[in-house]
Every structure is written in structure tokens, then in C-alpha cells.
Amino acid sequence: MSLRQFEYALAVAQEGSVTAAAELLHVAQPSMSQQIRNLERELGVQLFARTPTGLVPTVVGRAFLREAEAAVSAARRAKRSFHLG
Amino acid sequence: MSLRQFEYALAVAQEGSVTAAAELLHVAQPSMSQQIRNLERELGVQLFARTPTGLVPTVVGRAFLREAEAAVSAARRAKRSFHLG
DNA sequence: TCATTTTACGTCGCGCGTAATGATG
DNA sequence: CATCATTACGCGCGACGTAAAATGA
Numbered sequence: 001m002s003l004r005q006f007e008y009a010l011a012v013a014q015e016g017s018v019t020a021a022a023e024l025l026h027v028a029q030p031s032m033s034q035q036i037r038n039l040e041r042e043l044g045v046q047l048f049a050r051t052p053t054g055l056v057p058t059v060v061g062r063a064f065l066r067e068a069e070a071a072v073s074a075a076r077r078a079k080r081s082f083h084l085g
Numbered sequence: 086m087s088l089r090q091f092e093y094a095l096a097v098a099q100e101g102s103v104t105a106a107a108e109l110l111h112v113a114q115p116s117m118s119q120q121i122r123n124l125e126r127e128l129g130v131q132l133f134a135r136t137p138t139g140l141v142p143t144v145v146g147r148a149f150l151r152e153a154e155a156a157v158s159a160a161r162r163a164k165r166s167f168h169l170g
Numbered sequence: 171t172c173a174t175t176t177t178a179c180g181t182c183g184c185g186c187g188t189a190a191t192g193a194t195g
Numbered sequence: 196c197a198t199c200a201t202t203a204c205g206c207g208c209g210a211c212g213t214a215a216a217a218t219g220a
């Protein structure tokens with residue numbers, strides 16, 4: 001369970017497909033597909049429903065994505081926090 | 086820049102030394118020392134001042150740690166988010 | 171047949187532990 | 196010399212990309 005996987009899941013949710021999310025983040029599409037599955041496997045939960053045209057978040061997926069968004073945002077703030085103080 | 090590194094930095098800040106933080110998180114002490122340095126190198130900032138008795142956060146370190154805490158908390162909530170909805 | 175995801179597989183970076191070294195009182 | 200951190204080094208896992216296969220309209 002890594003920040004990178006969180007970013008992947010958020011991108012998939014935003015783009016609606018693994019393919020679009022992968023090119024958005026400049027990674028190979030199978031790599032992203034694999035990481036989404038790894039994340040679901042580790043959590044023991046299906047985050048996305050597979051449709052012929054892409055992936056759509058499940059109910060539990062949406063709950064997860066809200067927290068993942070908070071985690072990624074906080075991590076980005078952490079990365080830049082020293083620019084202020 | 087990973088969640089694990091965030092947890093390491095928080096543990097070091099809490100415990101006041103790499104040694105204590107390492108045994109708290111059940112990792113070898115040099116491994117944690119290395120990760121702290123990797124984190125500082127990646128950020129380009131010294132997060133902790135080295136003293137003979139351990140490590141104490143710098144000013145920028147404290148700013149970083151606040152955000153890191155938020156990121157780790159959010160990640161933990163994400164991990165358990167599906168237990169509710 | 172075209173768009174998608176998934177599986178298979180080899181590679182490479184990196185996080186880890188052990189051991190050795192450095193630094194400080 | 197005791198106690199801390201750091202450096203050195205090798206191992207193993209996992210994230211990645213390429214290629215091939217599956218699935219569906």
C-alpha cells in the first residue's frame with residue numbers, strides 16, 4: 001500500500017480507464033493494471049468494477065478514494081512544506 | 086518519498102533517536118538511518134539535527150513532520166475505509 | 171476487428187539486514 | 196569503552212516495460 005498506488009487509483013477513477021490513466025502518469029498500461037490489482041488484493045476489496053469501456057469505482061472504492069486523495073494531498077504538502085517555514 | 090519513510094521520520098521525531106525508532110518499528114537501525122538520509126537527500130533539506138544523544142527535528146523538519154503525520158493518518162483511514170461504507 | 175484489461179516474463183532498482191567504521195563523551 | 200549514527204555490501208522482492216493473450220461490442 002503505497003502513495004504511488006494511491007495516485008494510480010485516483011488517476012483511474014478520474015480518467016475512467018486504466019489506459020488513459022497510464023498515459024496520464026506516463027507509465028506502461030499493464031504496469032498500472034497490475035498495481036491496481038495489487039492494491040485490491042492487499043486490501044481484500046474490489047475498488048473498481050470492470051466494464052467493457054473501462055473501470056468505474058465501486059461503493060467501497062469511492063470511500064477509499066476519498067481518503068487516498070487526502071493522503072496524496074498531504075504528501076504533496078509535506079514535500080513542499082519547507083518552502084514556507 | 087514513500088509512506089514508509091514518513092512513518093520512519095515520525096518515529097524518529099517521537100523517539101528522539103534512530104535506534105529507539107528502529108526497534109519501535111522492528112527494523113534494523115542502519116536501515117532506518119539510511120531511509121532518513123534518503124528522505125533528506127530527496128527533499129534537499131535537513132529534517133533532523135544530529136546530536137550526540139540522537140536526532141532532533143529542525144525548523145523545516147517540524148513543518149514537514151506535521152504534513153507527514155496528516156499523510157500517514159489519511160493512508161491508515163484509506164486502508165480501513167471500506168469497513169464502514 | 172478494434173478497443174479495452176489481463177497474464178506472462180525478464181530486468182533492474184531499492185529497501186532490507188549484517189558487518190564494519192566513525193564520532194562523541 | 197559505551198552509545199549513538201553512518202558507511203559498505205550483498206540479497207531478495209517488487210515495480211516496471213515488452214510481448215502475448217483474453218474479453219467484449
